[in-house]
Amino acid sequence: EIVMTQSPVTLSVSPGERVTLSCRASESVGTDLAWYQQKPGQAPRLLIYGASTRATGIPDRFSGSGFGTGFTLSISGLQSEDFAVYYCQHYNNWRGTFGGGTKVEVK
Amino acid sequence: EVQLLESGGGVVQPGGSLRLSCAASGFDSGFPFSAYAMNWVRQAPGKGLEWVSAISGSGATTYYADSVKGRFTISRDNSRSTLYLQINSLRVADTAVYYCAKVKSRGSGYESILDYWGQGTLVTASS
Numbered sequence: 553e554i555v556m557t558q559s560p561v562t563l564s565v566s567p568g569e570r571v572t573l574s575c576r577a578s579e580s581v582g583t584d585l586a587w588y589q590q591k592p593g594q595a596p597r598l599l600i601y602g603a604s605t606r607a608t609g610i611p612d613r614f615s616g617s618g619f620g621t622g623f624t625l626s627i628s629g630l631q632s633e634d635f636a637v638y639y640c641q642h643y644n645n646w647r648g649t650f651g652g653g654t655k656v657e658v659k
Numbered sequence: 660e661v662q663l664l665e666s667g668g669g670v671v672q673p674g675g676s677l678r679l680s681c682a683a684s685g686f687d688s689g690f691p692f693s694a695y696a697m698n699w700v701r702q703a704p705g706k707g708l709e710w711v712s713a714i715s716g717s718g719a720t721t722y723y724a725d726s727v728k729g730r731f732t733i734s735r736d737n738s739r740s741t742l743y744l745q746i747n748s749l750r751v752a753d754t755a756v757y758y759c760a761k762v763k764s765r766g767s768g769y770e771s772i773l774d775y776w777g778q779g780t781l782v783t784a785s786s
Binding site: 650 | 696698700707708709713720722724758763768770771772773774776777778779
């Protein structure tokens with residue numbers, strides 16, 4: 553079973569900064585990797601799939617990269633609405649395995 | 660736009676049963692509800708996301724996480740555009756918000772990229 557590990561657990565940043573979140577797979581997943589954003593009391597929202605393709609309506613300040621076992625989600629010019637928890641997900645064979653999440657909080 | 664609305668959550672004693680529903684709407688007439696695989700994902704209080712189950716568009720194929728296999732049953736009624744999750748032998752560890760989610764691509768649900776999510780329904784196992 554593939555394990556997805558996200559780091560750091562919490563990231564304290566100021567509005568306007570650029571942040572980079574990390575997601576690591578225990579074995580290669582190619583580009584079968586998605587990123588979701590979840591705000592308190594809300595359902596997750598799809599941001600990125602295929603490791604680097606933005607979902608419909610997602611601003612271009614969000615970008616994803618990586619292949620195999622290492623992936624990153626970058627947010628440039630962090631805005632107030634971007635403070636949230638971010639999850640990576642490996643999807644394959646009808647299943648989805650989520651990472652533990654990274655909380656981006658106000659510094 | 661696609662909308663998903665879960666219902667059926669509540670407080671149930673450990674060992675009990677309940678059925679969750681997810682009513683779907685807003686699908687294009689050319690690509691109806693039955694064209695898409697659907698998933699259930701849960702989130703324990705204060706914890707991360709856990710994939711639970713998936714079902715093909717026709718309902719013929721189902722998949723389960725090991726943690727729920729043999730106790731949970733996913734199904735769908737395409738005539739009603741509704742997804743279900745039957746939960747039996749409920750455990751304290753099953754306490755969570757349960758989300759239904761639509762798979763992004765039509766046809767195969769092989770890639771569980773989830774592009775629409777409901778607001779979730781809370782299931783609490785407690786005596």
